[in-house]
Amino acid sequence: LFIFQNLSFQVSFSPDEASNVVKECIEGIIGGVDYSQNKVNQWTASIVEHTLTQLVKQGKPFKYIVNCAVMQKSGAGLHTANSCYWDTTTDGKMHCILVLCVKCIILRLFVFY
Secondary structure, three states, X not given: OEEEOOEEEOOXXXXXXXXXXXXXXXXXXXXXXXXXXXXXHHHHHHHHHHHHHHXXXXXXXXXXXXXXXXXXXXXXXXXXXOOOOOOOXXXXXXXXXXXXXXXXXXXXEEEEO
């Protein structure tokens, strides 16, 4: 609960809204491009940077952690793990997995109030 100039208001995290931002960022950066191992570092950095920029522009009082993995869609396995401690009433997380042609993009977004 934020109190600002004697006004009380609650801001909640919207996973749907964040998911739209993430998908637009990913599509804009590598939507129609074929997989290229030489470009993966650039893609992941751009996706994370652009996603954070767009989320911060919304002006909500959250802190964000963005994790992105891009891999070739070849049937190989990928195992990842994340752990966070937070207030479940105000904080949240969102997982976005997109499969585009020959690419698989996994983006995890953690939001803290």
